[in-house]
Amino acid sequence: MKLREVLDGRWAEVRQAARDRLAGDRFVAVPGETIEQARERVTRLLRELPTELAAAGFPAEHGGAGDPGAAVVAAEMLGFLDLSLMVKAGVQWGLFGGAVAALGTRRHHDAYLKKIVSGDLLGCFAMTETGHGSDVQRLRTVCAYDPDTESFDLHTPYEAARKDYIGNAARDGRVAVVFAQLITQGERHGVHAFLVPIRDADGEPLPGVTIGDDGHKAGLLGVDNGWLSFDHVRVGRDMLLDRYGQVAPDGGYSSPIDDDARRFFTMLGTLVRGRVTVGGAASSATKQALTIAIRYGETRRQFTAPGRDREVVLNDYLAHQRKLTVALATTYALTFAQDQLVATMHEVQSAVDPVDGHRQRELESRAAALKVAQTWHATRTIQTCREACGGAGYLAANRLPGLKADTDVFTTFEGDNTVLLQLVAKGLLTGYRDSFGSLDGWGRTAFVAEQVREMVLERTAARSLIQRLIDAAPGGAERPFTDRGWQLAMLEDRERHVLDGVIRRLRRNAATREQPFDVFNDVQDHALKAASAHIDRVVLEAFVAGIERATDPAARALLSRVCDLYALSTIEADKGWFLEHERLTPVRSKALTSVVNGIVKDLRPQMTTLVDAFGIPEAWLASAILREEPRRQEDMAVEG
């Protein structure tokens, strides 16, 4: 069955290479470690990872493959093994190394990239502060230039300005890319990045540098998160990562981008890969959890039933099928969406000529959207899977506790999901889209009343196919639920309508609310819903386009059924909205639930096939119940 090939997507070779190169249990997470054991093992294994995995995203001239897409996919594969290792590798090569590559210039690349790729120089990405995680534009670390010494004075003015939750800080990092407010010749020029040594060759903090340990966390124990505080630390002028902003020896500032905020968000934009990676890795964890829960449910039995000679397997219960199979369908949808996003990111980041701002911001918006979708889906689905495995699901040896604890923070780092949803919503309003992608909560609401114009829904995948599907049947009440064009039209229509409502309310609020803050705040729930509706729609489009790439007829037929389940369960979950806005009648709505249940039952015999297609090697699953439960059931079957 060609299903796995389709899911492996455009970088199938990278996935297969990872399965081969990282085979066995060598890199598999170890349940029940102490924090010290986890940190030691992850740091050791980081250095044992194949070089091509570490280097994939870096320019060829510095030992890399110049393949950003491969770097993301390799990280997704690491996500099946050990999320701490995935995050540690992401910090080292994606964030720290990525910042040096994207924000530094030739001299930085020549001096540092090779050591970063080899793991000889472990480093940190120090942007987040205790007081500012989401609104990093307003971070408080300062870095002031002194022409007399031709160096900067890096300083943490108070506790809330500490760099915090910094991976590689508490134990291993020797250098940090530190983001700080640049001041020179008495003027502030916004946030810039500096390369700052933090530990000496013996591992001791350098003068003026204080390093703290964030200590025990809910999960990701193998990542040594800590905080950094700088007490007037001297940083050489050449340590400014100066691709987007330069300081001359006399302190004169220059930059190709005049506006401070625009410049900062342009810098951030080059780091979009982290967000794309986190979304993809979250989906790896989801796939792992579903594989464990569905395979367990195929062997685990409980309660007798008339007409059945043995107790009933869990997967035979409608409620059990529903929760797992619907989550599985969404996971399939997100897999296609992620594959498409990685391809887009790869194109943009590999382009020889700089990409226009509009495409860059579309990429950032899509990355935010899929980060939100995949991380919330992961944390909810893994919870469902833990409960579906009962008491066994609570034991660390069965892997689900680790998956839950490790993925929990994915909804917060690389962008808080609620804040990211607002970013997505703003991107849908043409008045904002052409401005720089500010992360703030619609701060410039003065903007809003004048600039919010018509929104334009852009189709994002398989445009002509989708247009044909939607046009294929006349509008009207009685198109079958399994008509793909109807499904797409329903989601497009909802997105358009909700966005329209956001615009209407913003204009009304701007005219009537006394408090400027309320102009935005009163519409926050609608804005978040608009973003969610947008995400559902683009994900369905990606699923449709993905099915087109499948050549095997059996695979296409099965994927089509799974796509029906994704689309219809998505509509069903929001039937309140569709009924409220009379896109569904009460009769159709009840019928919809029956149809969804019917597809769930149709897919019952394929549950295992569908998770097998994720292609997670047995040794990577490492869940004791998958070995033990079949054997235990055999004991009981013999006894009768």
Add this chain to the structure above:
Amino acid sequence: MKLREVLDGRWAEVRQAARDRLAGDRFVAVPGETIEQARERVTRLLRELPTELAAAGFPAEHGGAGDPGAAVVAAEMLGFLDLSLMVKAGVQWGLFGGAVAALGTRRHHDAYLKKIVSGDLLGCFAMTETGHGSDVQRLRTVCAYDPDTESFDLHTPYEAARKDYIGNAARDGRVAVVFAQLITQGERHGVHAFLVPIRDADGEPLPGVTIGDDGHKAGLLGVDNGWLSFDHVRVGRDMLLDRYGQVAPDGGYSSPIDDDARRFFTMLGTLVRGRVTVGGAASSATKQALTIAIRYGETRRQFTAPGRDREVVLNDYLAHQRKLTVALATTYALTFAQDQLVATMHEVQSAVDPVDGHRQRELESRAAALKVAQTWHATRTIQTCREACGGAGYLAANRLPGLKADTDVFTTFEGDNTVLLQLVAKGLLTGYRDSFGSLDGWGRTAFVAEQVREMVLERTAARSLIQRLIDAAPGGAERPFTDRGWQLAMLEDRERHVLDGVIRRLRRNAATREQPFDVFNDVQDHALKAASAHIDRVVLEAFVAGIERATDPAARALLSRVCDLYALSTIEADKGWFLEHERLTPVRSKALTSVVNGIVKDLRPQMTTLVDAFGIPEAWLASAILREEPRRQEDMAVEG
């Protein structure tokens, strides 16, 4: 403000005594322990708990207070301190000691209860098996009587029959109450309980007893869960806990209850206190998480807004308010429902004459309902609170990781929530209610077609008040949303309608489905919905009755507003159903959302007051951010 008194409920004195006797941080959970450290600390602290807390539920003649309600409330208070300690205490006194008290007779009480209460004899409750957690009627451990030796042969026939997930097994327990299939004179008499020594005075497993360790779990590291396997272990005849079934020296069996299954479920019914306790303790964890998240949200600031001189506090954002305040309203509702349940349980268990079967099964059904509601609410709300606290919420020192990890299994133990919902649904159908409370999945579907008659919704609290409220206004479209009678009528009507649908479908399935299993399975989702609708309704009734007990006008007014939020957010969350069944028009449905948002905003200034009313001592909250964030914000405010 008298709010705390109202929430403290009927056993307010017990709560206050706990706050006093367990003051300070001595019993507070310690984040970041190893499994060995956690087990050692919890076992040590178990023995340091005040005797009245340990003894509350036991008969006075054996050193107890004969106060079942106080035992539950004391456990709920322990839930604020350390859920491992709460569970360990619950295993020791509630399950192990409770089984000896409820299922044993005088000689067992005289020999064991005092040592159990004092903690000198630590023991296990060994019912669950690896292969049977939910359907314990079908557990596989056997215990066969041999008249020649006047003893039983207790045996684990294969691995799946091991007693598993047993608290107090892996480290501490010396004796276990073991549930096994009793066989005598060649006949099986169903599941009975036996008192079985498992370790000698030196802590070594006794001959024939194998003890294993379940190892690392997602949480509750302080509870030493393990498995027990018996290899033809001899158990004296007098070690049968023989209140409900006796074996004479010659092996003759006798019992006041003829039917094996009825006898077993009667025995289980005496142990309902565990289920009531788990629900209440889950709510304690929810309250703790909400207190931390809401107080943090009152100080934590992020993003500027026009017209605001400082960054905006998180609690000012509509989306933040919505998620936290709606969860808070549900928590208030469940607090009143739990208080009412504990009172009912106390009455039933304190009754001098045995209570009629109908009342006992109603108690069991209500206990199941509130266990489901409170544990799912806990796990979802604590997740929301963790995300609301961002990166800080991920650090163990801020308490949320421990609350999440510890409560996660509460949706599974003391009854898997999905199975319990089915139990609740069955209790609503009069054909089942008068039968014994079988836990199986509607196994006897032959039953169904003949016996399912009209269902009767019984009002469960403040009956006459509720009747007056519902009757107070004529039926019709335009009653205000805040009309309590309208709210009650909506939930009653939904419950009635969904139940009616379950009955209709069961009858139809019994006539048309080929596979008997499908008669039930096809309607499983409707049955679960019927149970959920029932739970929402009885919880609202309890909230209404609870407000009546409040004497302070300001408290009543605030509680009434919170009750509006509970009722209306519950209806809003299921507006799909209400629209589908034309109980709401599209126009009313949109208005409902506006009204909910309006109440959320009205309650904004009261968020802290509402969590303060939970009365969790500062030392028990033990969340570092509550001390640190105000200080850090002051630093930043000064800087401007």
